[in-house]
Amino acid sequence: MRVLDRLLFGKAPLQDFFGNPRFELVEGDATDILKLIEAMQGASAVVHLAGLVGDPACAVDESFTRHANVFATRLIKKAAQSLGVRRFVFASSCSVYGINPAEASETSELNPVSLYARTKVESEREFLPDADEDFCVTTLRFATVFGHSRRPRFDLVANLFTAQAVNDGRITLMGPSQWRPFVHVRDLARAIVAVLDADPERMRGQVFNVGDRRLNMTIGQLARLVQETVSRARRVEVVELPSKDLRNYAVSFEKIRRELGFEAETLMETGIDEIVAEFNKGTYGHYKDPIYSNLAMTKRALPAFRRGTAHLYEPVVEAAGPRSRDGLGNGAGPAAPHVEHVLDAGPEDRLVAGLGSAVVLL
Numbered sequence: 001m002r003v004l005d006r007l008l009f010g011k012a013p014l015q016d017f018f019g020n021p022r023f024e025l026v027e028g029d030a031t032d033i034l035k036l037i038e039a040m041q042g043a044s045a046v047v048h049l050a051g052l053v054g055d056p057a058c059a060v061d062e063s064f065t066r067h068a069n070v071f072a073t074r075l076i077k078k079a080a081q082s083l084g085v086r087r088f089v090f091a092s093s094c095s096v097y098g099i100n101p102a103e104a105s106e107t108s109e110l111n112p113v114s115l116y117a118r119t120k121v122e123s124e125r126e127f128l129p130d131a132d133e134d135f136c137v138t139t140l141r142f143a144t145v146f147g148h149s150r151r152p153r154f155d156l157v158a159n160l161f162t163a164q165a166v167n168d169g170r171i172t173l174m175g176p177s178q179w180r181p182f183v184h185v186r187d188l189a190r191a192i193v194a195v196l197d198a199d200p201e202r203m204r205g206q207v208f209n210v211g212d213r214r215l216n217m218t219i220g221q222l223a224r225l226v227q228e229t230v231s232r233a234r235r236v237e238v239v240e241l242p243s244k245d246l247r248n249y250a251v252s253f254e255k256i257r258r259e260l261g262f263e264a265e266t267l268m269e270t271g272i273d274e275i276v277a278e279f280n281k282g283t284y285g286h287y288k289d290p291i292y293s294n295l296a297m298t299k300r301a302l303p304a305f306r307r308g309t310a311h312l313y314e315p316v317v318e319a320a321g322p323r324s325r326d327g328l329g330n331g332a333g334p335a336a337p338h339v340e341h342v343l344d345a346g347p348e349d350r351l352v353a354g355l356g357s358a359v360v361l362l
């Protein structure tokens with residue numbers, strides 16, 4: 001296995017794998033074509049998980065988010081196809097359902113209510129079934145993850161409630177009646193492996209919600225469950241605060257159960273117990289440490305992104321001035337009409353116009 005990662009959260013979470021001869025790390029950005037080639041050369045399958053993740057982190061800077069989530073996805077797909085990779089799994093999210101009064105299935109209308117979810121919807125469109133018979137893509141819409149991992153996130157609601165209960169004896173509950181689907185991080189990994197092990201023809205162009213009907217619950221039910229579990233060791237109160245998060249969706253996981261026999265092995269109670277045990281062992285620092293927060297780490301990474309891309313994401317009209325006939329630095333004279341079109345397009349398209357040689361490589 002080869003991992004391409006820009007290491008927003010450092011190398012420490014990968015420490016356990018460095019001695020493994022079947023593991024390689026390519027440190028770099030998924031929008032760097034040379035790193036992509038290095039990472040994908042000879043690969044039989046690509047699992048595309050990289051990106052800025054979560055509504056708050058993605059709301060920090062639209063250019064950064066679209067660069068990391070939409071432009072990167074387009075480039076990764078093209079690179080994989082060009083290198084003859086045959087299997088591709090794209091990590092989408094159940095948050096594409098946004099506000100959905102009925103239980104959402106894979107054919108339900110999408111209703112993204114955040115930039116994060118919109119970048120997932122746009123990325124999914126890249127993978128609509130196309131004519132390339134040698135390229136088999138499966139899209140997985142993950143439920144909200146919980147549970148212990150090598151870089152646990154304490155900005156995910158189940159983990160956050162558990163951390164608050166263990167450390168503060170106080171859960172801050174917002175939007176108690178909102179429905180959410182959950183899935184343990186190990187079960188997500190099992191779902192990816194199940195897709196890669198399945199007959200490619202049955203997986204081609206398929207979209208699966210990844211989760212389990214037993215893990216659909218309201219935020220209020222989740223808070224109660226965490227309270228009951230942690231109350232065995234200490235008193236825990238639940239304090240309700242107003243919510244700005246509009247999402248409300250329960251999800252059907254019937255398709256993945258039927259087609260792949262997939263059901264969660266780890267339910268919420270076990271996931272909560274695991275996090276409590278890790279806190280008791282002293283595995284984690286303070287749960288509010290920035291390393292556990294995608295929002296904090298995205299803010300930290302933003303200045304470097306801005307420094308590196310200011311010339312690409314500058315205002316459109318200014319960028320057009322010195323540009324030449326084809327918009328790529330060739331020829332002289334004012335921009336030709338097709339350049340106007342490029343400049344009217346989204347920021348990734350403008351970036352394609354600006355990158356010239358990298359695009360030719362593909």
Ligand SMILES: NC(=O)c1ccc[n+]([C@@H]2O[C@H](COP(=O)([O-])OP(=O)(O)OC[C@H]3O[C@@H](n4cnc5c(N)ncnc54)[C@H](O)[C@@H]3O)[C@@H](O)[C@H]2O)c1
Pocket residue numbers: 004005006007008009028029030031048049050051052053054068072091092093094141142143144145146153156294
């Ligand atoms: N965690 C969830 O609840 C959840 C739910 C639904 C979908 N997902 C999806 O699953 C995937 C993984 O989520 P996660 O919670 O592990 O996220 P995470 O934030 O923990 O990890 C994302 C990783 O991507 C890397 N990365 C970011 N931009 C990159 C770039 N341009 N080039 C190379 N590497 C880059 C980061 O360094 C980080 O290691 C994401 O695509 C996410 O949208 C997650």
